[in-house]
Amino acid sequence: MPILKANDFSLAHTLECGQVFRAAKVGDWYYVNARDRLFKIRQKGDDLTYDGDADDAFLRRYFSLDHDLNEILAKIGLDEHVSKAIEQYRGLRILRQDPWECLISFLCSRAQNIPNIKKTVESICETFGKKVRLDDYVSYAFPAPGQLKDMEGLKAAKTGFRAESIAAANSLQTEESLAALAKPPYPDAKKKLMELPGVADKVADCVLLFSLGFLQAFPVDTWIKQAMCECYFGGQKVSPDKIREFAQIYFGEYAGYAQQYLFCQIRLAKGGEPEPEEEENGQETGT
């Protein structure tokens, strides 16, 4: 099996920090669906061993191994809060996901917790996607733009009130129009994304950050909002707009990296999701 070298990279933190919903841990492998690809990958030190529908070039790009993590972490490690998160999660990288899959996934994320987002996305794939297999692992490809127009299917996939916005994205966007959104400047790209129904600041920033290369995007969800108010606003309640504005100035061009590291930290501190943990080093940070 091919081996890819990667320093300053943590496969586990990158896949489990909540930026992607279609990576499943099986033993010491992660099986990852990305659009119509299915591959498996595992890490031992600096070695990434993989198999399935992937190659070095794709993986370097998908896992953003070209990001200069030293520079990025140096620029965002401005205080004890981020520094602590960096210590804990060093090697976490912002993925370069497929924009279409990312957009639909975060449309599904509205008013749901992570386990339910995963279920909804899986359900969409099972309803509309092609079956794919690697070893004994069977799953479904992510449907392409244009394939999500059937409202009955969307409802059957338990997308609920999100169905309309998914169908709208399906009819308004194409592979090309989404790729074109990667063009700076950030405010222009964000404005265009937010023309889609169901896409406001949070969803737009997730798509911009996790798939379109805008590392300054700073998605403000309820968890980050809480943490930012506690850490940077003396516990007073501040609006998401103000938080984002502050973060992008304070952290600068890599604000999105700060967001992901802080997000991981909060989920750990607050108990986060009851993810089925495989690791056996249960370190209780009792409060």
Added chain:
DNA sequence: CCGCAGGCCCCAC
């Protein structure tokens, strides 16, 4: 059975 989850939208003030 009620309340809430990684939001958005619409409607009052």
Added chain:
DNA sequence: GTGGGGCCTGCG
């Protein structure tokens, strides 16, 4: 320009 309720659905 802010603030609060409703929304599909699943789970505690």
